Amino acid sequence: MKRATIQLETLTCPSCMTKIEAALKGLDGVNKDTLNVSFSSSRARVEFDESKLAIETITKRISDLGYEVKKAQVKDA
Amino acid sequence: MQRLILRNKRPITLISAILVSGAYTSHYLLHQEPAAQVMMLIASVIGVLPIALQAYQALRVKVVSIDVLVTIAVVGALIIGNYEESAVVTFLFLFGDYLELRTLNKTRSAIRELTEMAPESALKMMEDGSYQEVDIDEVDVGDSLRVLTGAKIPVDGQVVSGEGHVNEASITGEAVPVGKQAGDQVFAGTILDNGTLHITADRVGEDTTFGRIIQLVEEAQDAKSEAERFIDRFAKWYTPAVLVLAFIVWLVSRNIELAITILVLGCPGALVIGVPVSNVAGIGNGARQGVLLKGSEVIHDFSRVDTMVFDKTGTLTIGHPEVAQIKMYGEDQEETQSLLYSVESQSDHPLARAIVKHLAGAAAHDVEQTDVVKGGGILAQVKGRRVAVGNMALMRQEGVTMDEQARQDAAAMERAGHSIVLTGVDGQLRALVGIRDQLRPGVGEDLGRLRRMGVKNLVLLSGDNQGTVDLVASELGLTQAHGHMLPEDKAAYIKDLQQQGHIVAFVGDGVNDSPSLALAQIGIAMGSGTDVAIETSEVVLMNSDFGRLPHALGLARATARNMRQNIVIAVGVVLVLLFSLFFSSWMNMSIGMLVHEASILVVILNGMRLLRYRLRPR
Numbered sequence: 001m002k003r004a005t006i007q008l009e010t011l012t013c014p015s016c017m018t019k020i021e022a023a024l025k026g027l028d029g030v031n032k033d034t035l036n037v038s039f040s041s042s043r044a045r046v047e048f049d050e051s052k053l054a055i056e057t058i059t060k061r062i063s064d065l066g067y068e069v070k071k072a073q074v075k076d077a
Numbered sequence: 078m079q080r081l082i083l084r085n086k087r088p089i090t091l092i093s094a095i096l097v098s099g100a101y102t103s104h105y106l107l108h109q110e111p112a113a114q115v116m117m118l119i120a121s122v123i124g125v126l127p128i129a130l131q132a133y134q135a136l137r138v139k140v141v142s143i144d145v146l147v148t149i150a151v152v153g154a155l156i157i158g159n160y161e162e163s164a165v166v167t168f169l170f171l172f173g174d175y176l177e178l179r180t181l182n183k184t185r186s187a188i189r190e191l192t193e194m195a196p197e198s199a200l201k202m203m204e205d206g207s208y209q210e211v212d213i214d215e216v217d218v219g220d221s222l223r224v225l226t227g228a229k230i231p232v233d234g235q236v237v238s239g240e241g242h243v244n245e246a247s248i249t250g251e252a253v254p255v256g257k258q259a260g261d262q263v264f265a266g267t268i269l270d271n272g273t274l275h276i277t278a279d280r281v282g283e284d285t286t287f288g289r290i291i292q293l294v295e296e297a298q299d300a301k302s303e304a305e306r307f308i309d310r311f312a313k314w315y316t317p318a319v320l321v322l323a324f325i326v327w328l329v330s331r332n333i334e335l336a337i338t339i340l341v342l343g344c345p346g347a348l349v350i351g352v353p354v355s356n357v358a359g360i361g362n363g364a365r366q367g368v369l370l371k372g373s374e375v376i377h378d379f380s381r382v383d384t385m386v387f388d389k390t391g392t393l394t395i396g397h398p399e400v401a402q403i404k405m406y407g408e409d410q411e412e413t414q415s416l417l418y419s420v421e422s423q424s425d426h427p428l429a430r431a432i433v434k435h436l437a438g439a440a441a442h443d444v445e446q447t448d449v450v451k452g453g454g455i456l457a458q459v460k461g462r463r464v465a466v467g468n469m470a471l472m473r474q475e476g477v478t479m480d481e482q483a484r485q486d487a488a489a490m491e492r493a494g495h496s497i498v499l500t501g502v503d504g505q506l507r508a509l510v511g512i513r514d515q516l517r518p519g520v521g522e523d524l525g526r527l528r529r530m531g532v533k534n535l536v537l538l539s540g541d542n543q544g545t546v547d548l549v550a551s552e553l554g555l556t557q558a559h560g561h562m563l564p565e566d567k568a569a570y571i572k573d574l575q576q577q578g579h580i581v582a583f584v585g586d587g588v589n590d591s592p593s594l595a596l597a598q599i600g601i602a603m604g605s606g607t608d609v610a611i612e613t614s615e616v617v618l619m620n621s622d623f624g625r626l627p628h629a630l631g632l633a634r635a636t637a638r639n640m641r642q643n644i645v646i647a648v649g650v651v652l653v654l655l656f657s658l659f660f661s662s663w664m665n666m667s668i669g670m671l672v673h674e675a676s677i678l679v680v681i682l683n684g685m686r687l688l689r690y691r692l693r694p695r
Contacts, residue, residue: 005283010182018313022138039353041192041295065134073214 001031002074004055006044009068011037016067020044023061029053086127090171096120097168100161117160124167125151141317143346149320150340154666157333165667166341173674177350180681185357186688191364192291194266199231200224216281224274229266233280233287236261241272290619293612294364297371308348319343334666335658342654342669347676351643354684359636362690368629369617373640379599379616379630380637381580385532386571386593388585389539389549390427392603392623394514396586398427400435401495402511404486413507415440417500420457420466423447428498429455429466431512450474452540452563454498465501468542470561477501483509491544517623521553526627526692528554534579538567538593568592582616584626601626631692639687643680650676 011017017037024044025032029052037044048058059069082089100116103109125148132144147170154163200208202221213231216222221237224230230243242254245267254270257263263276266287282288319340327336356373363370370376387393405413418439421429445458453474454467465475469487472479477499479487483506490497495511524535536557539546543560550558559570571593574581583590583597594600594614602614603621618625654672657664 010178010185019135019138019140019142022140026138038295039357043295065138066131 121163153337347647358687379633391586494548
C-alpha cells in the first residue's frame with residue numbers, strides 16, 4: 001500500500017468534497033477507509049494499492065471532475 | 078473544452094454581469110425590447126455553461142448537487158421564454174460563488190499563516206559533498222543538511238557539527254534562543270538566529286513535530302460533529318427531494334414557473350456551509366492563539382463544561398520543584414545524605430530530581446535492588462541496608478518509626494505547603510525533605526476569570542499531601558481540593574462527578590494523568606509541543622500556557638454560539654422563502670436566488686467574526 005497526499009486547488013464548497021470522495025471511492029484499489037478530503041486545507045489523503053492503480057489514475061479522476069491537482073505526493077504507507 | 082470553461086468562470090461571471098446590465102439599460106432607458114431579450118438570452122447561455130458542467134460532473138459520480146437544481150431551473154426558464162429570470166439567476170449564482178470563494182479564503186487565513194511557517198527548502202548534501210538548495214519534499218530521513226543563520230530548520234533532526242542559537246518559539250512558545258551544538262535535537266519550523274549547523278534528518282515533512290501540529294489543526298477543522306453529519310446526510314437527500322417536489326408541483330399545477338422557482342429556492346447552500354465556516358474560523362483563531370481545539374464536537378462539549386478539574390504539579394505549578402528544607406535525624410548525617418542521593422538517582426520522578434539536584438556532590442553508592450511502590454516511593458537495598466524513600470504511607474507500610482520531634486517537623490512542613498519526602502533506613506526515620514513548587518504566575522487571575530465565566534466547580538486533585546493541597550486551594554480560591562490521590566483515584570473521582578450530571582474538563586500535563594484526560598468529556602493537555610498528550614487529549618494549550626485556558630473556553634462558547642446562529646439563519650431563510658412562494662405574490666426565481674446567495678454570505682461573514690474573537694478583559 002502507498003499513501004498519497006494530493007494538494008488540490010482551493011475547494012469552495014463542502015459539496016466539492018462529497019464529489020471528490022464519491023469519485024475516488026469508486027476506484028478499484030483505493031482503501032476507502034483511509035480516504036479523507038480536507039475542506040480546510042483543500043487536500044486529499046488516501047491509501048491505495050499500487051499494483052492495482054497508479055497515482056496518475058487517481059489524479060486524473062480528480063481533474064476529470066474539474067478540480068485542478070496542484071501536487072501529488074506518494075509515500076510508503 | 079470543459080477545462081477551458083471552468084478555468085474562465087470569473088471572466089464568464091463578468092461577461093454575464095455586463096450583458097445583464099446592458100439588457101436592463103436597453104429595456105428601461107432605450108426601450109429596445111428585442112436587444113434586451115437577445116442580451117439576456119446570451120447571458121443565460123454563457124452563464125449556465127460552467128454550472129451545467131459542474132452538474133454533469135457531479136451526476137457522473139452519482140451526486141445530485143446544487144448545480145443540478147440551478148441548471149434545470151435555468152433550462153426550464155429558457156424553454157418557457159423567460160430570459161430575464163434565467164440570466165439573472167445564472168449571474169447571481171456565479172457571482173455568489175465568487176464571493177464565497179473570496180470570503181472563505183479569509184476564514185482559512187489563520188491556518189495558512191500556520192502552514193506558511195513550515196519550511197519549504199533545505200540545503201542538502203549531494204553525492205559529491207557539495208550543498209544544494211532542494212525542495213523540502215526531496216529531503217529524506219538520514220540526509221545531511223546544512224542550516225545557515227536566519228534560515229528555518231527544515232526537519233526534525235540531530236546536530237552533527239556546528240553551533241548556534243535557535244529560536245524555538247513555533248514549537249515551545251519560548252522566544253528565548255536555545256543554544257545548540259553537536260548531539261542536540263533540533264525541530265522543523267524553528268529558526269536559527271545565529272551560527273551554522275550541520276544536521277541529519279530524523280523525521281521529515283508531515284512526520285515532524287511541526288508537521289503533526291499542522292495536521293492536527295487541519296484534521297480538527299474537518300472533524301465532523303454529530304450535527305454536521307446529520308446535515309450532510311440531510312443535504313444528500315434534500316437536493317433530490319427538492320427535485321422530486323418541483324416535479325410533483327409541476328404535475329399537479331402545470332405551472333412551470335412555480336416548479337422551477339422551487340428548484341432555486343430549495344438550494345441548501347447556507348445550511349451546508351454554515352457550520353463548517355464557524356468551525357474553520359473558530360479553530361483557526363485558536364491555532365493562532367496557542368489553543369488547539371480538536372473539532373466541532375469538542376467545541377460543543379467544551380462550551381457546556383461546568384466543572385474543571387486540575388492536576389497540581391506542572392499544571393497549576395511551574396513543575397520544577399525545589400528542595401526548601403531538609404531535617405536530619407540520627408548520628409551519621411553524611412551517610413543519610415549519600416544513601417538518599419544514591420536511591421533518588423535511580424528515579425526520574427520530579428521530586429527525586431529536585432533532591433538529586435540539591436544533594437549534588439554527595440557520595441554515591443551502588444544500589445543493589447530497587448522497587449518502585451506506586452503512589453508511595455522507592456524501596457532499595459544499598460550496602461546491605463534497607464532504604465525506603467517516599468511518603469508517609471510508605472513509611473507506615475515499612476514500619477518506620479517516627480519520634481515526636483519528627484512528627485512536629487513534618488506537620489510544620491505540611492502547613493508551609495511543602496511536599497514531604499521521608500527517608501527511612503532499616504526501620505528508622507533518618508530524614509525529612511520539604512519540597513516546594515512555585516505556582517505559575519497569573520494562575521489565580523486565570524482561575525478567577527473562569528469562575529466569572531460561570532464554571533461552577535474548580536477542583537484540585539493531587540497526589541500530594543492534604544496540607545499542601547489545601548494551601549494551594551485557599552490561595553487560588555478553588556472550590557474543592559483533594560490530596561493523596563493516585564491516578565486511578567482521580568479517574569474515579571471524575572467518573573463520580575459525571576454521574577452527578579456534571580460536564581467535566583480535566584486539565585493536566587498528560588504524563589501520568591492519561592486515564593483522567595481520556596475519561597473527562599474534555600481532556601485539556603498542557604502540551605509543550607512535543608508531548609504525546611497532544612494526540613490523546615481534546616484540547617491542547619500549546620507551549621503549556623495556562624493563561625490561554627480562559628480564552629480557550631470563551632472561544633469554544635463563541636464558536637458553538639456562532640454555529641447555532643448559522644443553522645438558524647440557514648433554516649430560517651429557506652422557510653421564509655418557501656412560505657413567501659406559496660402565500661405571497663412577490664416571490665420569483667431571481668429574488669429567490671438573491672436571498673439565497675445573500676444568506677450564504679451572511680453565514681460566512683458571521684463565521685468570520687470568530688477570527689477576531691478575543692476574550693474581553695476582566
